[in-house]
Each structure stands twice: as C-alpha cells, then as structure tokens.
Amino acid sequence: MARACIALLLILTLPAHALTFQTRMEEVEWSVEGDKFECRLTQPVSGYGDAVFVRRAGERPVFELKAWNNLMRPGQAQLYNDAPMWQPHARARLLGFTDVSEDRIAVRVAQQQAGQMLAGLADGLHPTIQRTAWANAVEPVRVVVSSIGYQKAWGEFQKCNAGLLAMNFEQVSRSVVSFADGGSTLSASAKQLLDIALEYIQADKEISGIVLEGHSDNVGNRLDNRELARQRALAVRDYLMQSGVEEEMFTLRFHGDRYPVASNRSADGRAKNRRVTLKLDKS
Structure with a gap:
C-alpha cells in the first residue's frame, strides 16, 4: 500500500x-x-x-x-x-x-x-x-x-x-573522559578515547592548543573535589604528553563540583559529573 x-x-x-x-x-x-x-x-x-x-x-x-x-x-x-x-x-x-x-x-x-x-x-x-x-x-x-x-x-x-580518521575536529573537541568514583586513574576506555583524539591532534597541523577542564561530583568537601579535578586533568595531560604532545600546548582548568552536567542525586548523574572535557584550538 x-x-x-x-x-x-x-x-x-x-x-x-x-x-x-x-x-x-x-x-x-x-x-x-x-x-x-x-x-x-x-x-x-x-x-x-x-x-x-x-x-x-x-x-x-x-x-x-x-x-x-x-x-x-x-x-x-x-x-x-x-x-x-x-x-x-x-x-x-x-x-x-x-x-x-x-x-x-x-x-x-x-x-x-x-x-x-x-x-x-x-x-x-x-x-x-x-x-x-x-x-x-x-x-x-x-x-x-x-x-x-x-x-x-x-x-x-x-x-x-x-584512510579517514576515526573522529573529526568537532567530535574530538567534544570529548569527555570519565573517571571512577573518587579516582583519577585513566580506565582502558578512557585511554582508547584519548588514543583516537591523539591521532587527530597529530594529524592536524593547525591545532594550536588543547584545553583540559577537570570536574568532580559533589561527594566530599569542595577543596578536595577541586584537587581531585586537578589530578584528573593532569592524568589526561600526562597521557597525551607521553605520546609526544608538547606541554606548552595545554591549558588546564579545574572546577571541582561547580559545574555539574547532571544531578548529583543519582549514581548515574554523579558518574557523568566525574569528567575531564577536552577542547581543541586552531591557529
């Protein structure tokens, strides 16, 4: 019909x-x-x-x-x-x-x-x-x-x-690296995501900077959460630097629990808030 x-x-x-x-x-x-x-x-x-x-x-x-x-x-x-x-x-x-x-x-x-x-x-x-x-x-x-x-x-x-890369500029610039509760260690899936982002960064000669912003959930006090967010951003930076990205490329910001993307009232929401976002700048 x-x-x-x-x-x-x-x-x-x-x-x-x-x-x-x-x-x-x-x-x-x-x-x-x-x-x-x-x-x-x-x-x-x-x-x-x-x-x-x-x-x-x-x-x-x-x-x-x-x-x-x-x-x-x-x-x-x-x-x-x-x-x-x-x-x-x-x-x-x-x-x-x-x-x-x-x-x-x-x-x-x-x-x-x-x-x-x-x-x-x-x-x-x-x-x-x-x-x-x-x-x-x-x-x-x-x-x-x-x-x-x-x-x-x-x-x-x-x-x-x-021969295409796995991700384009906009997709890499929306990358979110997640972390376990209270931790700053990169998981296997986080490393896999960063490897894909790294492949793009190394291929695009117009990339002039990488901004990493660390976040946490609201479990614990604010000062501890800010430090945890800092450790997470450093973990991402160090992983990329081990693969040859120059330290001068990075700008690090750490916000603790100030900018949640989901409600901290649920385990799923807190998991989404434990993150480092990656943004690329072009010259």
Whole structure:
C-alpha cells in the first residue's frame, strides 16, 4: 500500500516536462579526492555544477550540489531516485524533500537521504533533484546525477574512506573522559578515547592548543573535589604528553563540583559529573 502511494505521488507531482541538466552517458565522469579528514566523490553535471558526496572523518556521507549558476528557486525541492530509460520496469523512488538555497552550495542533503541516494546509484538509478525555476518559468528545473560508472568510483571512494580518521575536529573537541568514583586513574576506555583524539591532534597541523577542564561530583568537601579535578586533568595531560604532545600546548582548568552536567542525586548523574572535557584550538 505504501509503495503504491509513493508511486501515485510521483505520478501526480513529477511533470512530464522539465528543464533537465544531466551529463551525456559518454561524458559522465566521477572523481575521488580526499585525505585523512574528508573524502569527496564528485560528478560534474553538464551546464549546472558539481554533484558531490562528502564524507568527513567520524561521519556518514552527505550530499552537496555546488551550482555554477543556480536556476532553482529557493525553497523545498523534491528528491528521488529516478529510473533510467534502459530500466523500463524500474520505478522512481521518492526520497522526500530537501531545501534549495541561494548559496554557492545550492543543496545540502543530510546523511540518511544521502545514503538512499548512494543506494540508488548502486541499483543503477539516477538521484534527481527537482524544483521550480526562477522568475515565471513554466518548466521546473531538474538536476540528475548519473549512475554510469558508479561502481568503479564507489570502490575508489571506499578506499579513501578507509584512510579517514576515526573522529573529526568537532567530535574530538567534544570529548569527555570519565573517571571512577573518587579516582583519577585513566580506565582502558578512557585511554582508547584519548588514543583516537591523539591521532587527530597529530594529524592536524593547525591545532594550536588543547584545553583540559577537570570536574568532580559533589561527594566530599569542595577543596578536595577541586584537587581531585586537578589530578584528573593532569592524568589526561600526562597521557597525551607521553605520546609526544608538547606541554606548552595545554591549558588546564579545574572546577571541582561547580559545574555539574547532571544531578548529583543519582549514581548515574554523579558518574557523568566525574569528567575531564577536552577542547581543541586552531591557529
């Protein structure tokens, strides 16, 4: 029933004629570029711009349409995987809607729908974005990403993805190292998290500083808690220094129980408050 409704919706909402931008079969090209921080799978769309799947370290791929000259009116566009003419029995698959902006990157598609677009390409379908045009144009604008040559390009994209770091800058900068009740010793899981953060710190030459902030729960007196928070921040610093991070990179702050992130009335809340947060600065 649901599939029938989707098919009917497509029939009702996709006009027979549209101003279509699609690269000719014999001219379709894919390229893969990237490093430890980001991988990009790109197909130029003739006359319109670049269709790019972007995967950042620690994240799933997203999709971006970089328009050379955006002819779509800002607003909601339809997003679907269209069936090519050489698949007469295949049907278009509606993926939902996405926003069109006036920016250089005219369309940004989030991870879930981008994953559906990639799955469509693997099935030989053409991810398509359709939106009304500027001015009083009768025909909508349709931008099509071709599946020609996708399998080989996907293999190269996967090779690039395999070299990505486990976390990106924002994720490392939100790292929280947890501690046992009353302790300042790093657990195995804490060391594993710091090893991942360390890999990023060593790879990104723009990192100019590391801020460590120690915290505790409210068990005990305030002075003891502040000292415990200091010992925890020092434990994190010393672990990173043992792996080659220079001492001048660090700024340490210790707050004791002044800034809880959860209620100290429960064991779970107190566990969340026993922490050192790590933040990276860039030059």
